[in-house]
Amino acid sequence: MSQLGFKSILNRFSFLCKMVCFSVLASPSLKVTELQAEEANTLPNVVIVFTDDQGYADLGCFGAEGFETPHIDQLAADGRIFTNFYVAQAVCSASRAALLSGCYPNRIGIRGALGPGRKDGINPEETLLPEIFKQRGYSTAHFGKWHLGDAPEFLPTRHGFDEYFGIPYSNDMWPKHPTAGDRYPPLPLIEDEKVVELNPDQSQLTKRYTEHAIDFIERNQKQPFFLYLAHSMPHVPIFASEKFAGTTERGLYGDVISEIDWSVGQIQETLKRLQLDQNTIVIFTSDNGPWLSYGPHGGSAHPLREGKGTAWEGGVRVPCVMSWPGHIPSGTTCHELAATIDILPTLTGIVGADLPEEKIDGLNILPLLLDEPEARTPHEVYYYYWVNELHAVRSGPWKLHFPHSYRHVLVHGEEGLPGKQNYPKTELELYNLDEDISESHNVLDQHPEIVQKLKKYADAARADLGDQLQKVQGANVRGLKLTK
Structure with a gap:
């Protein structure tokens, strides 16, 4: 070893x-002694x-x-x-x-x-x-x-x-x-x-x-x-x-x-x-x-x-x-x-x-x-939302973007002022983040089976949390509190 x-x-x-x-x-049935109080400080x-x-x-x-x-x-x-x-x-x-x-x-x-x-x-x-x-x-x-x-x-x-x-x-x-x-x-x-x-x-x-x-x-x-x-x-x-x-x-x-x-x-x-x-x-x-x-x-x-x-x-x-x-x-x-x-x-x-x-x-x-041997992420899938819109999903190295507009800087600002930006639209695009961290090479056509798998994850996300892009209301969304 x-x-x-x-x-x-x-x-x-x-x-x-x-x-x-x-x-x-933590057991309420135990009397807290001085020793137990001292041990509690190890939290x-x-x-x-x-x-x-x-x-x-x-x-x-x-x-x-x-x-x-x-x-x-x-x-x-x-x-x-x-x-x-x-x-x-x-x-x-x-x-x-x-x-x-x-x-x-x-x-x-x-x-x-x-x-x-x-x-x-x-x-x-x-x-x-x-x-x-x-x-x-x-x-x-x-x-x-x-x-x-x-x-x-x-x-x-x-x-x-x-x-x-x-x-x-x-x-x-x-x-x-x-x-x-x-x-x-x-x-x-x-x-x-x-x-x-x-x-x-x-x-x-x-x-x-x-x-x-x-x-x-x-x-x-x-x-x-x-x-x-x-x-x-x-x-x-x-x-x-x-x-x-x-x-x-x-x-x-x-x-x-x-x-x-x-x-x-x-x-x-x-x-x-x-x-x-x-x-x-x-x-x-x-x-x-x-x-x-x-x-x-x-x-x-x-x-x-x-x-x-x-x-x-x-x-x-x-x-x-x-x-x-x-x-x-x-x-x-x-x-x-x-x-x-x-x-x-x-x-x-x-x-x-x-x-x-x-x-x-x-x-x-x-x-x-703890860096345990063979430890892996517990997330089978991870969702990328922007406000109420599902923009992408990831599983393993694969990230699938759905068609959406996003902010893009055309000219950077100066002296504390914002620059100019527009809102281009991405289409359905697939990236392998292990090989392409910059998301610059769309490999959608090469991996149709991965695309279908990620689409199913997206459907589950929409049913659960909603997606304004698809006009889907999530079934398990909780609300904010209003002031009195």
């Missing part, structure tokens, strides 16, 4: 022993860092040019890179809903990006990730962008988070955006449920979110905690604090990513200082691909096709790094398909909590995290 295989078995045995311990501690802490519009190639370990990300790269060296990691839609609200619910956003009625003053938002009947952690006695906090409804009943503190500090929707939804006109009210900065500032200085947001995150970790070091840090950057308009402005060859965009990398470094340093790093799962990823029309103020999805707002790989495949010392093997890479919808069921299994009673779409990818 190889050394790696033996190490994998030892790690798995250790993990299973902890799971048995967690299950015993892993969880930190999710979720950036906004950061492209596939916008990390050093994913080939970034013009700036460096040493702290995130170290996280990758200590853990595992995921090269086939997906969001559920290439747009803000839908992507966040998928991460926190474990569902395709179409299933729970969240599509696109919710604007300020909407009368709807995340349904309280949906079980979100912080509510899963609350089952096991975790402290929970969200700092950064929320975007699942800005009315009081939709805010994070009403959905499982003990604390919140951030903005309720995208940072471009404010009066100062050059293309906003008079569409938006002042952008609120909210602490828990109170507006503490209007139109905050966005150059300080990354720093302020980070300071709140560090304070939360320090205050909860004696108990398990879940920290969801959803940076507003690098979504336009982009800003960097004085310490980072003008420090990279890539210009302001590189400065912004450099500050996000600093933020990750601050969190890692705090975990190490408090001797929590060995018992903390850290996940770093992005909500969708780059907003290409903003040119130098947007990121890069190289070598993927297109970006944000599309079902091409550049819109939905994002960089992902995960670390969990002693469990996730260091310096490894996973090429199997995994997705944000898998985070909830995977973490639920790790901490020994109950899955939501309502149907979810994510699957447990723990074997991929």
